[in-house]
Amino acid sequence: MTTSSQTAVPNLSVLGQDNSQLFHTAQTNENITPQQKQLPPHLANHPAFSEVFQADKLTLGLIAPFKGYPNSPIPSLEDFGETAVLAEQLGFSALWLRDVPFYDPSFGDVGQAFDPMVAMGYLTAKTQRIAIGSAGIVAPLRSPIHIAKASASTAVLSNNRFILGMSSGDRPVEYPVFQQNFDNRAERFRESWDMIRALTTQKFPQFKGQHYGDLTGNIGFIPILEQRLPMVAIGRARQELDWLANTADAWIWHGVNPKDTKNIVQTLADLNQDDAWHPFGYANFVELSENPNEPAQLSRNIYLRGGSHSLLEFWQEQKEQGLSHVTINLKPTKRPVKETLQDLAENVLAKLNQ
DSSP, rough: OOOSOOOOOTTTTTTTOOOOOOOOSSSSOOOOOOGGGGGHHHTTTTTTTHSOOTTOOOOOEEEEEOOTTTTOOOOOTHHHHHHHHHHHHHHHOOEEEEEOOOOTTTTTTTOOOOOOOHHHHHHHHHHHSSEEEEEEEEESSSSSHHHHHHHHHHHHHTTTTTEEEEEEEEEHHHHHTTTTSSHHHHHHHHHHHHHHHHHOOOOSSSEOOOOOOHHHHHHHHSSSSSOOOOEEEEEEETTHHHHHTSSSSEEEEEOOOOHHHHHHHHHHHOHHHHHHHHEEEEEEEEEEETTTTTTOOTTTTTTTEEEEHHHHHHHHHHHHHTEEEEEEEEOOOOOOOOHHHHHHHIIIIIIHHH
């Protein structure tokens, strides 16, 4: 695999890209023990989370709209549902939707354009087995009560196929429009997270914070969930690593140097205090070449170009480093969507965990 800085990608400074040294040297070069790769019972028995995050396996999910749209910030969406059904049939583990309320020209991408919660409700009705997740809901820009309500509703309607991914926000320009403070987004992210957890685990929830209303136990939250809602941190969300290693059920980042993957996974295990496995994944923009043997090229640790055989080798190496899930954004791919997904399914998915 080669690296390149010439390929055009979205502005990573807007994504909160941080080039500082974040991870201590692993205390040991040994692989994480099997005991540390056990999900807690409420997640091991969850139909979506347990399929997306499997010990010693690497699964692949797709970022909406699940296809390439290299020449426009806004994709065509007439085949949105049809493409989701195809992804499920081909064996992808998850469909991920982003929370992008506006078109920011400096960012250059609007994801699936639709509101994520509405779109996930639509996909719930179109599909039967595949996990459906948010990547991620911008917590500081939404009421945690509304996030909890929409999440619980989607979980019930999908037969527990929903995974709530939350972020602190990609685009600073949106905060003034919502009359929200960009500078305290980290603490509001944590408080929103804690309030959502209280709402979705207590019949008559109690919670007291600084930024949102108090829950005093005198009103009940509905719908009541039979299984605990999986909650995943999307991006760094300006949180400390010990928070990510203990509070988030899993962590999906972006812009990760592949040489750091093993160290990140080991660091999370070192910092963990609940003796449970908290899986790690990351995002790749993928430009899938028609030539399956075209060498893989990684630009700025996020933009991956190459043929399916080369991408298989790259991701197999990352699996050996402990990576559990990749969210694939096909935006830069120029090939037709059906051809692209079939190539990935036949030449990557079918061989990745053999």
